[in-house]
Each structure stands twice: as C-alpha cells, then as structure tokens.
Amino acid sequence: MTLPQTAAPPVPPVPPVPMMSSKSAKPARTWPIPFRIAAGFLLLTATLAILAPLVAPYEPDAIDLNASLALPDGAHVLGTDQSGRDLLSRVLHGAGPSLVAPLALLALASVIGIALGTLAAWHGGWVDALVSRVTDVMFAFPGLLFVILIVSVFGDGLTTAVIALALAYSPVVAKYTRSIALAERAKPYIDAYRVQGMGGFAICARRLVPNLAPSLIGYLVLMFGQVLMGMATLSYLGFGAQPPSSEWGLMVKEGQAALVQGALWPALVPGTAIALVVVAFNVVGVRISDRLGVRER
Amino acid sequence: MVRKESDPAKTPLDAETLLDIEDLTVELPGVGARRPVLDAVRLRVDRGEVVGLVGESGSGKSTAAKAVLRMLPRDAHLRGRVGVAGRDVLTLNAGDLRELRARRVAMVHQDPRSSLNPVRRIGDFLTERLIHTLGRPKAQAYAEALRLLEAVGIVRPAERLRQFPHELSGGMLQRVVIAAALAGDPELLLADEATSALDVTTQAEILAILREHRTGRGLGLLFITHDLHLAAAYCDRVYVMYAGRVVEERTAERLFEDPRHPYTAGLLACTPELGDPRPISPIPGRPPSLDDAFPGCPFVARCPVAEAACETWLPVARELDDGGSVMCRRTDLDHPAEKVRR
Amino acid sequence: MPARALRITLGLLVTLLAASFVIFGAIYAAPGDPAAFLVGGQEDATPEKLAAVRAAYHLDDPLWVQYGDWIGGVLRGDLGRSMQYHDQVADLVSSRVPTTLFLVGYSAVLFVVAGVALGVLSAVRGGRVDSIVVAVTTLLASIPKFVKALALVAFLGVQLGWFPVTGAGEGFGDRLHHLTLPALSLALGELAVVSRVTRQSMLEQYAQDHVTVARAAGLSEFKVIRRHVLRNALAPVVTMCGLIIASLFAGTVVVETAFGISGMGSLLVQAINTHDFPVTQAVLLLMVLAYMLVTTFVDLVHPLIDPRVRLEGSAA
Numbered sequence: 001m002t003l004p005q006t007a008a009p010p011v012p013p014v015p016p017v018p019m020m021s022s023k024s025a026k027p028a029r030t031w032p033i034p035f036r037i038a039a040g041f042l043l044l045t046a047t048l049a050i051l052a053p054l055v056a057p058y059e060p061d062a063i064d065l066n067a068s069l070a071l072p073d074g075a076h077v078l079g080t081d082q083s084g085r086d087l088l089s090r091v092l093h094g095a096g097p098s099l100v101a102p103l104a105l106l107a108l109a110s111v112i113g114i115a116l117g118t119l120a121a122w123h124g125g126w127v128d129a130l131v132s133r134v135t136d137v138m139f140a141f142p143g144l145l146f147v148i149l150i151v152s153v154f155g156d157g158l159t160t161a162v163i164a165l166a167l168a169y170s171p172v173v174a175k176y177t178r179s180i181a182l183a184e185r186a187k188p189y190i191d192a193y194r195v196q197g198m199g200g201f202a203i204c205a206r207r208l209v210p211n212l213a214p215s216l217i218g219y220l221v222l223m224f225g226q227v228l229m230g231m232a233t234l235s236y237l238g239f240g241a242q243p244p245s246s247e248w249g250l251m252v253k254e255g256q257a258a259l260v261q262g263a264l265w266p267a268l269v270p271g272t273a274i275a276l277v278v279v280a281f282n283v284v285g286v287r288i289s290d291r292l293g294v295r296e297r
Numbered sequence: 298m299v300r301k302e303s304d305p306a307k308t309p310l311d312a313e314t315l316l317d318i319e320d321l322t323v324e325l326p327g328v329g330a331r332r333p334v335l336d337a338v339r340l341r342v343d344r345g346e347v348v349g350l351v352g353e354s355g356s357g358k359s360t361a362a363k364a365v366l367r368m369l370p371r372d373a374h375l376r377g378r379v380g381v382a383g384r385d386v387l388t389l390n391a392g393d394l395r396e397l398r399a400r401r402v403a404m405v406h407q408d409p410r411s412s413l414n415p416v417r418r419i420g421d422f423l424t425e426r427l428i429h430t431l432g433r434p435k436a437q438a439y440a441e442a443l444r445l446l447e448a449v450g451i452v453r454p455a456e457r458l459r460q461f462p463h464e465l466s467g468g469m470l471q472r473v474v475i476a477a478a479l480a481g482d483p484e485l486l487l488a489d490e491a492t493s494a495l496d497v498t499t500q501a502e503i504l505a506i507l508r509e510h511r512t513g514r515g516l517g518l519l520f521i522t523h524d525l526h527l528a529a530a531y532c533d534r535v536y537v538m539y540a541g542r543v544v545e546e547r548t549a550e551r552l553f554e555d556p557r558h559p560y561t562a563g564l565l566a567c568t569p570e571l572g573d574p575r576p577i578s579p580i581p582g583r584p585p586s587l588d589d590a591f592p593g594c595p596f597v598a599r600c601p602v603a604e605a606a607c608e609t610w611l612p613v614a615r616e617l618d619d620g621g622s623v624m625c626r627r628t629d630l631d632h633p634a635e636k637v638r639r
Numbered sequence: 640m641p642a643r644a645l646r647i648t649l650g651l652l653v654t655l656l657a658a659s660f661v662i663f664g665a666i667y668a669a670p671g672d673p674a675a676f677l678v679g680g681q682e683d684a685t686p687e688k689l690a691a692v693r694a695a696y697h698l699d700d701p702l703w704v705q706y707g708d709w710i711g712g713v714l715r716g717d718l719g720r721s722m723q724y725h726d727q728v729a730d731l732v733s734s735r736v737p738t739t740l741f742l743v744g745y746s747a748v749l750f751v752v753a754g755v756a757l758g759v760l761s762a763v764r765g766g767r768v769d770s771i772v773v774a775v776t777t778l779l780a781s782i783p784k785f786v787k788a789l790a791l792v793a794f795l796g797v798q799l800g801w802f803p804v805t806g807a808g809e810g811f812g813d814r815l816h817h818l819t820l821p822a823l824s825l826a827l828g829e830l831a832v833v834s835r836v837t838r839q840s841m842l843e844q845y846a847q848d849h850v851t852v853a854r855a856a857g858l859s860e861f862k863v864i865r866r867h868v869l870r871n872a873l874a875p876v877v878t879m880c881g882l883i884i885a886s887l888f889a890g891t892v893v894v895e896t897a898f899g900i901s902g903m904g905s906l907l908v909q910a911i912n913t914h915d916f917p918v919t920q921a922v923l924l925l926m927v928l929a930y931m932l933v934t935t936f937v938d939l940v941h942p943l944i945d946p947r948v949r950l951e952g953s954a955a
Binding site for chain 3: 366368395396397398399400403404406408411412413414415416417425426429430474477481
C-alpha cells in the first residue's frame with residue numbers, strides 16, 4: 001500500500017569542462033593569520049637560538065652579585081636571577097638546548113617507533129603480538145613514570161634524559177605507524193612489487209615508509225609540543241639538563257627559590273618561553289597535520 | 298484494515314475549530330533549496346475530527362505537523378498563521394509554547410524506538426511529562442502512568458514501567474508513545490506516520506485506540522501518512538499534498554469515489570485494490586525535490602492531462618460543489634481519474 | 640557480564656605483573672653497586688662490609704629469586720626497607736599516600752566540574768563562546784604543569800597572598816586551602832580534553848529523535864538538556880575523566896615537587912636523588928597500580944552507565 005518508487009529520469013550528460021591550467025585549477029593555499037604569527041615566532045626563536053652568542057647582551061653565566069634579582073630595566077631587559085645573571089642572555093643561550101634536545105629525542109623516538117611499527121605491521125603474527133605486548137606494558141606507565149624509571153637507573157643528565165624520553169615516546173610512534181602501515185600494506189601496489197621480486201625490507205624502506213611519510217610527519221609535528229614539555233619537565237625535576245646549562249626547564253627550577261622572596265621574573269621568564277614555543281608549535285602543528293591529512297587522534 | 302464506520306458522525310454538535318493553518322509558507326535556507334517547503338498551505342482540523350494529510354516523502358506533510366508545535370529549525374523562515382484553539386502558535390512566547398506542547402497538542406512520530414531515550418526506563422518517559430510539565434506529585438504521576446498504559450491496552454503495566462525501551466517490541470513502544478502523548482490530555486494529536494513502521498495487526502489495534510480517544514474525549518486527530526487508501530478509509534476529511542502545496546481537500550468518501558486532481562487519481566490508480574480488474578499504473582517521473590522550482594503547476598511534468606497553459610498557470614485552490622477544493626487548472630474535466638486510468 | 644569482568648581483571652593482573660617485573664628488572668640492571676650506596680662513603684667500603692650488606696639485602700641472589708622475594712613481600716604488604724631512612728618502605732609510603740590521594744581527588748573534582756561545565760556551555764551556546772572555550776583550554780593544555788604551578792604561586796600565592804605556596808596543611812579545611820593551587824595546576828591542563836569530549840558527545844545526542852520528542856512534549860530546554868542530552872552524553876565523558884584521573888597520579892610528581900608537598904610524587908623524586916632503590920620501586924609500583932586500577936574500574940563501570948551495553952554484555 002505504499003507509494004511506488006518511480007525510477008529517476010536519466011541524468012543529462014554533463015558538458016565536458018575545458019581543461020584548465022593546473023595553476024588556476026588549484027585552490028589558493030592561504031595560511032590563516034594565527035598560523036603565520038606562530039610560524040614567524042618559531043622562525044625568530046630558531047634564529048635567535050643560533051645567533052645567541054652574538055645577540056645576547058651578557059655571558060649567560062656572568063655573575064654580578066650587585067645586580068641580584070634586578071627587575072627589568074635598561075641594563076637587564078628581563079631582569080636578573082639570584083646570582084645577578086642576565087635573564088635575557090640566559091634564555092637566549094638556553095634556547096639551543098631547549099629546542100635541540102626535544103628535536104633529537106623525537107628523531108630517535110621516530111626511528112625506533114617507525115621501525116618497530118612497520119616491522120609489526122609487515123611481519124604480523126608473533127612479531128606483531130610481541131611489539132603490541134611490549135608497547136602495552138610501556139603504556140601501563142602513565143605520564144613520565146617510564147622516563148623516571150630509566151633516569152633512576154642510569155642517572156641524571158641531558159643524554160640520559162633524551163634517550164629515556166625517546167624510549168618512552170617510541171611506543172606512541174610505533175602504535176600510530178603500525179595502524180597506518182597496516183592500511184598501506186593492503187594496497188595493490190605492494191603486491192606488485194612483491195611479484196617483481198622485491199624483498200620485504202626493500203619494499204618497506206624504499207616504498208612503504210616513504211608513502212607513509214606525510215602522515216608520519218604530520219603526527220610527529222603534533223607530538224613535538226608534548227615532547228618539548230616532557231623534556232622541560234624532566235629538567236625541572238633535576239633529571240635532565242644540569243647546571244650551568246641555561247636550559248629553560250632548569251632555569252625555572254633555579255628561579256623557583258626566588259619566587260617565595262617575591263621575585264617572579266627568574267621563574268616566569270623561562271616558563272613563558274616554554275609556554276610560547278609549545279603554543280606556537282601546536283598552532284603550526286595542527287594546521288600542518290591537517291594539510292598532510294592526519295586523521296587519527 | 299480498519300474500515301470507516303458506515304455512518305460517519307459528520308457535523309459534530311460543537312464544530313469548534315481546533316487547528317486552523319492559514320497560508321503557511323515555510324522556507325528553509327538550505328543548500329540548493331529553490332522553493333518553499335510549504336507554500337501557502339491551508340488546513341483545518343475540528344474538534345473530534347480525524348483529518349488525513351497524504352503525500353509522498355518530501356511533499357511537506359511532516360513540516361506542516363512540526364509547524365503546529367513550532368519545532369522547525371531556527372533558521373526556518375515562516376509566514377502565515379498557525380491557529381490552535383484561537384491563538385497563533387508562531388507568535389507565542391516560550392512559556393506559552395511549552396504550555397501548548399504539554400497540554401494542547403501532542404505528536405506521535407513514525408519510529409517509536411527512536412522516540413524514547415534508550416537509557417531511561419519506560420516509567421521515566423511517562424512520568425517525566427506528568428511531573429515536569431504538568432506538575433503532578435510523584436506518586437500521583439506513577440498511578441497515572443499505570444492508568445495510561447492500561448488505556449492503550451498494555452498488560453502488566455507496572456512491570457513495563459520498570460523496563461528499558463530495548464526490552465519492548467515496536468508495537469508495544471508505539472503504544473507507550475501514544476500513552477505519553479495522551480498524558481497531557483491534549484485536544485489535538487498529530488500522528489506523523491504513526492503506524493507506518495508497524496505490522497498490519499498492530500497497526501489496526503493502534504488505529505482503533507486512537508479512534509476510541511477521538512470519540513471518547515473529542516480529540517482532534519491529524520493523521521499524516523503516505524498511504525492514501527488508509528487515509529481514505531480511516532479519516533473524515535483528507536488533504537493531499539504535492540511539492541509543498543495542498544492540491545486537493547475533500548471528504549474521504551468523495552475523494553475516494555471521485556478524485557479531482559490528477560495526482561490524487563494517480564495515487565489511487567497505482568495501488569491495487571481487491572477485485573479491481575484494471576492494471577496498476579504508476580505515476581511517471583519522480584517526486585519533486587526542494588531544488589526543483591516550478592513556474593506553473595508543479596505536477597505538470599508528470600500529469601497525463603496537462604496542457605501547455607498548465608506550465609505557466611499559478612496554482613490556486615478552486616472550490617468544488619461538494620465543499621472540497623482542488624488546485625488544478627483543468628477542473629473542466631469531468632473525471633480526470635478516468636483519463637488517468639485510461 | 641561476569642565473563643567480561645573476569646577477562647578485564649585477568650588482563651589487569653598480567654599487565655601489573657609485567658610492569659612490576661620491568662620496574663624491578665630495570666633497577667636490578669642499574670650500573671653501580673647498590674651495596675656501595677648502602678655502606679655509605681667509598682672510603683670505608685671494605686670487602687667484608689660490602690659482603691655483609693650483600694648478604695643482608697640478598698643482593699647476590701639471581702634476578703628471579705630477588706624478584707620473587709620482592710613480589711612475595713609486596714603481596715604481604717612488605718615493600719622492603721628504605722636504604723636512606725632505614726625505615727620500612729610501607730610505613731614511609733603509607734604516611735604519604737593520604738596527601739597524594741587528597742590532591743588527586745581535589746584536582747579530579749575541579750577538572751570534572753569545570754570541564755563538563757565548559758563542554759556543556761560550548762555545546763549549548765556554540766559559535767563565539769565555543770571558540771573562546773577552545774582557545775583558552777587549549778592554551779592551558781599547552782603550558783607545562785610546573786610552569787602553571789609556578790605562575791599560580793607567583794600571582795595567587797606571592798602577589799595576592801590568597802593561598803599558601805608550600806606544604807599540605809593540617810585538617811580538612813586547611814588542607815583544602817593548601818592544596819588548592821596544586822590541584823589547580825594539575826586540573827587546568829585537562830579542561831581541554833574533557834570539555835571537547837563533553838561537547839562532541841552532547842552534539843551527537845542533540846541530533847537524536849528522542850530529544851526532539853521530549854522538547855515536543857513541552858519539557859523546558861534546561862530539563863531536556865539535563866535529563867536527555869547530558870545523561871546520554873555521559874558515557875564517553877565518564878570514560879575520559881576516569882582515564883585522566885588515573886594519569887593524575889603521575890602528574891603529582893611534578894606538582895608536589897613544585898609546591899614542596901610531602902606526598903608520593905615528591906617521595907619518588909627524593910628516592911631517585913638519593914638512589915634509594917626500594918622506595919623508588921615501591922612508589923613506581925604503587926603509581927602504576929593506581930593507574931591500572933582506575934582504568935580497569937572505568938572499564939568495569941561503563942556498562943552501568945549505559946543499559947544498552949549492559950544488554951550486549953549479558954548476551955555475549
């Protein structure tokens with residue numbers, strides 16, 4: 001008793017669209033204002049980090065007890081710490097280790113993670129199961145606890161911290177790599193290479209992983225803010241960079257004692273530097289990973 | 298199949314108008330919408346009357362029902378008047394609108410399973426109306442919920458009240474939904490494809506329950522369906538909608554015997570009737586969508602009796618001798634139905 | 640349902656066993672001689688003394704035996720003896736646990752209430768309000784906990800003097816006062832995720848037919864949201880909040896250090912700095928245990944929030 005579903009009339013053929021030059025066919029890629037500001041800030045920070053020895057007004061560890069805990073003025077643009085060291089100079093010199101250490105550990109974590117993830121996805125079976133169990137056990141340690149475990153064993157120091165953080169973040173990379181590598185492995189072109197007699201390792205290293213690169217890079221860019229915070233936190237706890245370094249997390253730790261005396265600058269200057277860089281990286285990272293088509297998370 | 302009583306209690310003693318829709322035009326600023334969803338719709342339901350509203354999906358019949366409760370999207374553009382018991386729904390303030398929804402007009406939707414909150418018990422569904430909109434004390438609300446379930450023919454109501462929607466059958470749920478709709482003792486019930494998803498036996502039982510309430514307490518019923526035969530059998534009067542317009546309005550009897558709009562005739566011709574030797578003839582073409590705009594009569598492309606002039610004829614309702622109306626240029630034809638059936 | 644609970648509990652036990660072995664094994668493999676730390680200075684570390692310490696702490700037994708001894712002790716409530724304080728680790732830890740639990744609980748209340756409220760606000764108001772909530776909560780999540788902690792100390796503690804900047808306080812009210820800033824530094828970063836999940840889940844529920852039906856029945860918008868939208872949107876929100884609460888235990892390491900609170904987190908940092916391995920092992924194990932217990936609890940409780948899952952569970 002329902003109304004009949006009548007057949008739709010034939011759709012008139014679409015007139016062929018004249019071929020346009022590839023330039024005009026592409027939509028204009030404009031980057032939003034917040035992205036530009038954040039990217040500009042990061043470029044500026046990177047430049048200043050490299051040029052720190054040239055642009056810093058003082059030596060980062062030049063002690064001047066007469067100028068202890070000075071407020072910002074003409075002589076010290078951002079004030080000084082307890083020992084009278086110029087905070088601007090210290091932050092500028094600290095930018096290097098603060099940015100390079102997370103970069104290095106992320107690189108290390110991605111090498112381990114991508115290798116394990118690809119191996120698990122490619123090999124499947126017991127290798128996959130083993131990798132999954134190992135990552136599961138590492139995920140049982142919330143936050144930085146796994147890093148703290150490693151540090152407690154191998155002692156403090158920037159190198160230990162970098163390796164420990166890299167080990168802690170590699171399962172995250174491995175899990176993501178495995179998920180996208182599984183999808184990629186199922187595509188027909190992989191079989192085609194196999195038929196041609198290409199070895200498993202060669203297919204993975206020369207074809208599969210390069211094809212995953214856009215997604216992976218997008219994902220890693222998103223992770224960087226997290227990694228930078230992890231590194232700074234470790235230094236703040238005293239397990240990362242060691243004095244006399246002016247790595248930002250360590251600077252916050254050293255500035256904390258002045259806080260209760262009412263001197264806010266020694267702790268807040270490096271703290272603000274960390275926050276600004278992380279925020280800028282997140283703004284840039286979200287946009288980039290969008291463009292690279294990262295869907296998960 | 299519920300047959301209409303042989304003696305339709307026409308002309309009720311108190312022919313008070315419950316629902317009076319006047320020239321209601323609704324526009325939704327959607328993508329590609331090139332005509333209004335509703336175009337100058339006129340519709341009336343009297344106390345104790347069962348009125349059918351028939352049309353294909355997309356004809357605007359559900360939009361008309363939603364407009365009565367002002368349940369349309371915020372960006373919808375409305376013109377005209379929707380009078381319920383003398384007041385225009387479109388101009389009510391928020392409090393009066395809630396009062397209208399709680400006490401005067403109730404609605405029953407097609408799919409009872411999606412009408413109930415899946416994580417709350419049947420009892421909550423019924424008593425929340427009684428407690429939160431009608432202000433009954435809890436104990437009284439519970440007793441009333443039991444009585445309401447009994448009234449729609451549910452056995453062991455106390456047990457049902459403790460159950461979750463997924464534990465009940467579709468027919469049982471639709472009874473619950475109707476019980477809830479009747480909780481506020483409404484004057485007007487909008488049944489939007491209320492029985493379409495049910496099997497035939499359950500459908501008949503539900504229809505009987507609704508009819509009971511109509512005679513029992515003078516409930517007005519707007520019965521929305523895509524099934525013209527069911528509407529003709531069940532209702533007192535029937536409105537046929539096409540492309541957002543009411544194209545024919547007749548008493549059910551007259552409509553069935555002598556459809557005056559070619560679309561109505563086509564609808565009747567394309568469903569088989571027992572003992573009717575004529576072949577089934579579907580309406581050619583497809584139902585219009587919102588991005589089809591029409592300079593003249595919207596049915597012209599599918600109409601077997603269309604003339605060139607129909608393509609530019611602005612549709613207006615023409616009065617018929619029997620009190621109905623039809624929106625067709627070719628009222629000159631004696632029996633468009635015969636023409637359709639050929 | 641019981642099968643599901645059994646499977647989850649079994650998974651918990653296996654993971655805990657593996658994690659405990661990782662904790663013990665890593666510290667067993669640590670370079671350097673723990674006996675040397677125990678004896679104290681390197682000068683008076685005569686071979687005889689070292690041997691005596693080794694024997695006392697069973698340091699010469701193979702890994703498996705030592706692990707078995709340790710885990711057996713843990714199960715009996717014996718966490719070993721602190722090398723630094725020469726106290727029972729269990730006593731040391733149990734004096735610290737209440738403070739940390741209070742801190743985590745306080746922080747959980749803050750982020751759940753504020754996060755859900757912001758999520759509801761985002762979903763109900765949309766548009767500009769939504770953008771502002773996203774911007775502010777994302778910003779808060781992008782600042783490391785210790786920076787937030789020190790910023791709170793600097794402004795609300797030192798400058799305005801509203802809150803004490805160190806210690807955990809005595810008695811409930813005083814403790815609440817002392818732990819407000821630490822709890823805030825733990826909670827603020829979690830608002831982003833909680834408000835996002837709440838908003839998303841609510842928008843999904845808004846689109847449901849039964850919400851329209853409730854509104855058509857004359858229920859006020861507030862009651863529609865409370866009784867139907869929010870109630871049904873709860874399951875993913877509860878899961879997410881549970882996972883975050885579980886991870887808060889790890890966050891106490893940083894926050895307790897920043898505020899000089901003697902809880903589990905600061906105990907861990909001290910233990911590492913003094914190479915007090917039994918304490919390190921015990922605190923790490925307890926934190927992993929707390930994390931796993933809370934996440935498992937969330938898993939187990941999920942069917943109670945959603946009767947549909949309960950049905951599927953019993954059918955399976």
